[in-house]
Amino acid sequence: MVTARLRPRRSRRSFLAAAAVGTTVGCLGTAAANVRVLAAGSLARTFEEHVAPAFEGETGIDVHGEYYGSNAVMRMVEDRTKRPDVIVSADSTLLRERLYGTVTDWDVEFATNSLGIGYNEATEFGRHLADGEPWYEAARSAGDGTLAIGDPNLDPLGYRAIQAFDLAEAEHGLEGFRAEMTASVYEEPEEPQMMAGVETGSRAGAIVYRNMAIDHGMAFQEFPDAYNFGHPELADHYAAAEYTTDEEGYTAKGRPILYGATVNGETENGHRFVRFLLDTPGPLREAALTVGDALPRSFGDVPAVIAG
Secondary structure, three states: OOOOOEOOOOOHHHHHHHHHHHHHHOOOOOOOOEEEEEEEHHHHHHHHHHHHHHHHHHHOOEEEEEEEOHHHHHHHHHOOOOOOOEEEEOEHHHHHHHHEOOOEOEEEEEEEOOEEEEEOOOOHHHHHHHOOOOHHHHHHHOOOOOEEEEOOOOOHHHHHHHHHHHHHHHHHOOOOHHHHHHHHOEEEOOHHHHHHHHHHOOOOEEEEEHHHHHHOOOEEEEOOHHHOOOOHHHHHHHOOOEEEOOOOOOEEEOOOOEEEEEEOOOOHHHHHHHHHHHHOOHHHHHOOOEOOOOOOEEEEOOOHHHHO
């Protein structure tokens, strides 16, 4: 495991100032007309419908995006199955633990999110929630396969669901809750199929990020702060839960949801895209991500074109 060097947080104003200087002196030069982005599946609509159009409109550079679970993204980059310009993870720590020293030596955190249940209001489970029944009681009484989670071996969304079950067990005094839920949920490796299953009613609900539910116009009940992973100040509390993947044996501790980005190599358009994420929070906020005063935050040897 590589220990990242945390740089002092720089204000968004300083990132903007650096960007303005870089553009003025033409440090980016002439580049190809596209940028290849390999990103977390939860960002598919965020990037395709909000970030990419804004970036393309400002720069004239086309965004070619592919979206998978973040663990799968790391694996594709490690084994060179994919050769993107920009790599974006829904768990920024994965970038440091998996890619530092081989693919990159820096990353920047640019947005946060929160975890909860997206559900179909026409289902029995949805009606229980609408009537005010606690989600965990409704979930306990639901049949096998009623609720879906992401594949925890491929995606932070999946292992965060299991970690949430663990923390909810402690928070509400629900003995055996994590084991019960892990045995009864359906693991869906493809996030679009998981959302489609809830929309059609073949699944009553799914553990999803807030932006995913909003993207799909889906009813959403956010988990309490104690296990929605949306509060960086609760990092020590979230770390009480963990999950170890089956195939790779990677142990992920519970941690706040922080989206991180890095560039693969010295691609100019890759640097432009990451800098745009830092300088232009509007499209991210439109897509229901949170960009607070604590962000952006940089780790490692961030290139001058981005860090100034």
